[in-house]
Amino acid sequence: MVQPNSTIRSREKMTGWFLVIPALLILLLVYAFPIGRAFWLSFLTQNLGTELQPEFNGIGNYIRMIGDGRFWQTILNTTVFTLSSLVLELVLGMGVALMLNQAFRGRGIVRTIAIIPWALPTALIALTWRWIFNDQYGVWNDILLRLGIIDQGINWLGQPTTAMMAVIAADVWKTTSFVSILLLAGLQSIPEDLYEAHSIDGASTWQSFRQITLPLLLPQILIATLFRFAQAFGIFDLVQVMTGGGPAGSTEMVSLYIYSTVMRYLDFGYGAALVVVTFLILLGVVLLANYLLSRARNVTGVE
Template structure:
């Protein structure tokens, strides 16, 4: 009887999942499969209107494409640094917002505003903040005597990526904080009270209770942010356009330029497929490790 009931529940579960699975196939699987098919052809609307079968030539070309590997390096650097900083800051903010204080609800709402604002608007705002002539950031540093002349933050290859990371951290840290705050609120207060009665300090409670119980939320937030950061486009496009000298060009910007500017659909499709495979392997490895 129990076996029959479990089988019925399993079938019901699959039927309920079917619409979502079909939607995923339509939204993700078909475009990737179509891109793979297109990547086997040479089709550049600037020189050749009709596609010509090329086999794996586009992938061979990619292996020797220095610009592609540079964009992969930029993307990995941006993703790793931004996600680590966001996790640390988000955890700190979540711990503060989890405490009882007046107007806590209003503070939580305000803390979420950067995440709710459109990315293009945020990018434009940070572009003005880091403007070398009229930017607030240069003005603050000049008043503090830390710099003697205005720094071209977005035009200097040594600083451009860091400014983009700063803008991304400001926008997406609230997302991490809210996810971790939900995890903190699911931890029973009795655990801390019992631990305190045993003579444990706050740091010991944080290390032995908070972190272990919060680990699932940390891993989920990390995977979400890793996937989003790896595909970053609008923030970099608005702030630097991939410059200066390709210092902030991510793989998404390179794909966009290949398809929309150079009209090279075959090679652009190959870039999409390889990027998808790299991202999928990275996420699967991270999930397996956890």
């Protein structure tokens, strides 16, 4: 006797849940408890420098955050850094992915080399770029001096505007390859027949890119955007090594402010409130990206 489709689907769902439950339990243990602990701690006043015993403070830490100019400055710095690096990485990553998707001799070697910047340790790359932008011995100043673009060395990491530009440049150099690999995987899933049929109809390369590549690549673009937004918004080691958040807090990100609040000033209650707000911001972006990704999949028919 043939079982109805509803019964088969029901058994498949039960099997799926049976396989997923162990992973969910591990996630609850690893993530849910620390997040729940941070939420609870954010309602307490606990500063080991002044008050050893925690006291319930309600939403006092969040009210304090509203008037914290340094917090809002770090939010602005993080937003500028995240959006700037994200746009540049998507544009450059798309160009690199399109190039690596072409057939040419030695393509495998080039693809391997392209992923090296992302695979290298972030602290090592940050230290390298710190030397590149050094005002006295940096390679970048030496190049500009030899080309006659500048008359004397520029202190790139000692001025607010140029320091932010330097940090963005270092992050773009490191993570563009990650974006390009994600987009390359999407490009390889697009059938070549679509481009051939489009070219027969007289479409140009730009028209094929705009009408075929971009719509079918939209899910991968959204996934890359989601990954990079979360990573860039929580950036710590790159900025800490290159500038330490300076000069004058111009490159201090939210993660550095949280680190300073908790580890330097031992203000665990307020630090937990900062963590909670940052978590909620990232959660909102993830939910929005998931909604857009679902719509993109429905439009393109990609599962």
